[in-house]
Amino acid sequence: xxxxxxxxxxxxxxxxxxxxxxxxxxxxxxxxxxxxxxxxxxxxxxxxxxxxxxxxxxxxxxxxxxxxxxxxxxxxxxxxxxxxxxxxxxxxxxxxxxxxxxxxxxxxxxxxxxx
Amino acid sequence: xxxxxxxxxxxxxxxxxxxxxxxxxxxxxxxxxxxxxxxxxxxxxxxxxxxxxxxxxxxxxxxxxxxxxxxxxxxxxxxxxxxxxxxxxxxxxxxxxxxxxxxxxxxxx
Numbered sequence: 001x002x003x004x005x006x007x008x009x010x011x012x013x014x015x016x017x018x019x020x021x022x023x024x025x026x027x028x029x030x031x032x033x034x035x036x037x038x039x040x041x042x043x044x045x046x047x048x049x050x051x052x053x054x055x056x057x058x059x060x061x062x063x064x065x066x067x068x069x070x071x072x073x074x075x076x077x078x079x080x081x082x083x084x085x086x087x088x089x090x091x092x093x094x095x096x097x098x099x100x101x102x103x104x105x106x107x108x109x110x111x112x113x114x115x
Numbered sequence: 116x117x118x119x120x121x122x123x124x125x126x127x128x129x130x131x132x133x134x135x136x137x138x139x140x141x142x143x144x145x146x147x148x149x150x151x152x153x154x155x156x157x158x159x160x161x162x163x164x165x166x167x168x169x170x171x172x173x174x175x176x177x178x179x180x181x182x183x184x185x186x187x188x189x190x191x192x193x194x195x196x197x198x199x200x201x202x203x204x205x206x207x208x209x210x211x212x213x214x215x216x217x218x219x220x221x222x223x224x
Contacts (some may be wrong), residue, residue, distance in 0.1 A: 032187075040212075040216060041216055042119065042202070042214030042215050042216045042217065043158070043202070043204075043212075043214040044214070045211060045212070048211070058211070083190075090157060090158070096210070100207060102146075102210060102212075103160050103163060104146070104159035104160075104212065105158060105160070106158050106159070108156070108157050109157055
């Protein structure tokens with residue numbers, strides 16, 4: 001199985017432009033997450049979705065939006081990119097159960113550079 | 116605030132044993148994870164502890180003390196392929212993962 005796929009693999013974007021990072025999972029996990037990873041910092045949660053049709057804000061949501069129209073897809077949109085959004089973006093999913101381990105599985109990442 | 120501390124970098128010799136420590140202060144605790152991340156790749160799951168004690172899985176073991184807010188990952192019989200970053204993460208009261216910055220482990224022949 002593919003697990004989690006992300007597209008594009010990398011992208012250079014001009015400041016002020018918009019962009020959507022795509023994420024698709026085939027494990028039928030109910031929960032999905034978007035993280036950014038910057039050098040010297042831990043993974044930081046941008047947005048999450050515990051089930052299709054619902055989303056929530058993470059630690060660093062400003063400048064980003066998400067939607068969860070179905071179980072498999074969880075796109076992340078940058079409405080007007082700024083250089084501080086240069087980062088590696090990881091999408092993850094888990095079979096979310098209250099009281100359960102909730103192990104997260106990660107996609108390969110998207111390396112985004114905003115100039 | 117929530118905080119997870121782990122050393123930035125460690126060096127060890129092939130065939131040896133290394134212990135990577137992690138201390139945490141979080142709002143609630145629903146388990147602690149260790150992930151491995153090779154350079155340029157995604158994190159992959161190594162271990163999960165929710166009760167105090169040691170969990171062993173092959174060459175890797177993970178220990179948890181909830182009263183001390185402390186965990187360690189023990190890697191035995193180190194191999195060159197173990198060169199990677201090791202990420203400690205705590206599942207908080209909202210079932211969200213709070214991540215440490217990671218420990219870069221360098222293995223020397």
